[in-house]
Amino acid sequence: MTIASIERVAVIGTGVIGASWTACFLARGLGVTAWDPAPGAEAALRAAVAAHWPAMQAMGLAPGASPEALRFAGSAEEAAAAADFVQENGPERLDLKRELYARLDAATGPEVILASSSSTLLMSEVQVACARHPERVVLGHPFNPPHLIPLVEVLGGKATAEAVLDRAMAFYAGIGKKPIRLRREIRGHVANRLQAALWQEAFHLVQAGVAGVEEIDAAIAHGPGLRWALLGPFLNLHLSGGPGGIGALFGKPLWQATERMWRELGEVSVDAALGGDVAAGVAQELSGRDQAEMVRQRDAVLLELLRLKADAGTLP
Numbered sequence: 001m002t003i004a005s006i007e008r009v010a011v012i013g014t015g016v017i018g019a020s021w022t023a024c025f026l027a028r029g030l031g032v033t034a035w036d037p038a039p040g041a042e043a044a045l046r047a048a049v050a051a052h053w054p055a056m057q058a059m060g061l062a063p064g065a066s067p068e069a070l071r072f073a074g075s076a077e078e079a080a081a082a083a084d085f086v087q088e089n090g091p092e093r094l095d096l097k098r099e100l101y102a103r104l105d106a107a108t109g110p111e112v113i114l115a116s117s118s119s120t121l122l123m124s125e126v127q128v129a130c131a132r133h134p135e136r137v138v139l140g141h142p143f144n145p146p147h148l149i150p151l152v153e154v155l156g157g158k159a160t161a162e163a164v165l166d167r168a169m170a171f172y173a174g175i176g177k178k179p180i181r182l183r184r185e186i187r188g189h190v191a192n193r194l195q196a197a198l199w200q201e202a203f204h205l206v207q208a209g210v211a212g213v214e215e216i217d218a219a220i221a222h223g224p225g226l227r228w229a230l231l232g233p234f235l236n237l238h239l240s241g242g243p244g245g246i247g248a249l250f251g252k253p254l255w256q257a258t259e260r261m262w263r264e265l266g267e268v269s270v271d272a273a274l275g276g277d278v279a280a281g282v283a284q285e286l287s288g289r290d291q292a293e294m295v296r297q298r299d300a301v302l303l304e305l306l307r308l309k310a311d312a313g314t315l316p
């Protein structure tokens with residue numbers, strides 16, 4: 001299979017995210033050459049791909065897609081040299097990523113895209129390590145687990161070429177992802193920052209004794225979370241605005257109350273006491289529940305939701 005002129009992907013670093021990406025690429029019929037320096041990494045990767053494969057089958061495989069199209073290389077250079085596109089998922093350390101990108105840059109032709117899964121690093125900080133072709137370094141930040149969740153945040157660093165970003169967007173869209181193009185580098189990108197904002201207030205509400213862990217989880221999972229899986233915060237707000245939509249909301253008393261809440265949102269650090277309270281709350285929420293079965297059901301419902309969303313043509 002060739003997607004946006006890409007036939008073979010190198011997956012560098014095959015921990016949680018790299019293994020999940022590997023299953024995703026294989027399911028789209030791409031050849032994958034992987035590398036990870038950890039002892040036993042190849043066996044662990046093959047086991048993870050086998051574990052993810054039923055979900056990939058449920059989502060639909062590309063013609064000829066097979067876990068057999070996975071080859072494990074003896075070095076990062078060897079893996080990357082065989083690829084048209086590199087998805088890097090090494091540990092989240094700038095010194096390590098710089099050393100790795102210097103090697104990947106030296107081992108690959110200028111047309112090969114080097115995409116990083118990094119959750120927090122800026123590509124401008126990483127691509128300075130590429131002496132030859134920093135312009136092909138991009139962020140391709142997935143949301144865990146990438147074999148199920150469509151979102152990929154795409155952004156360049158200061159030296160990244162526009163044409164490379166266009167190709168990366170086309171590639172991720174071509175494998176069935178929902179890539180979004182960010183406009184400016186910021187630590188944590190977009191989705192993790194939005195998530196962080198919610199966590200901050202969730203911890204603050206526990207600390208302030210407003211509600212327990214279980215109730216706060218229910219407030220999202222049985223409340224706004226259901227709509228947020230279908231429409232983002234702005235479209236949901238637009239639909240709350242009545243016939244005038246979002247533009248008619250601002251300045252009204254309800255909106256003024258919302259902005260007052262912004263100023264009252266809690267700032268919190270998770271000290272030993274709060275961390276202990278939240279961990280105890282989670283243990284209580286899980287008591288009597290089979291966690292493995294809960295995760296299995298979460299993924300089964302998620303697959304069904306993804307299928308329903310794909311069929312609902314007017315949802316963005």
Ligand SMILES: NC(=O)c1ccc[n+]([C@@H]2O[C@H](COP(=O)([O-])OP(=O)(O)OC[C@H]3O[C@@H](n4cnc5c(N)ncnc54)[C@H](O)[C@@H]3O)[C@@H](O)[C@H]2O)c1
Pocket residue numbers: 012013014015016017018035036037038088089090091092096100117118119120141142143144
């Ligand atoms: N875990 C998440 O939820 C998540 C989500 C999105 C993005 N990310 C990003 O993905 C990347 C990997 O995160 P993870 O959660 O899979 O971590 P992980 O610890 O599970 O995997 C990292 C892997 O990198 C390997 N490694 C060690 N040294 C290396 C080197 N020099 N070169 C290449 N690989 C090396 C390790 O053996 C390990 O298998 C990070 O950049 C992280 O920010 C993580």
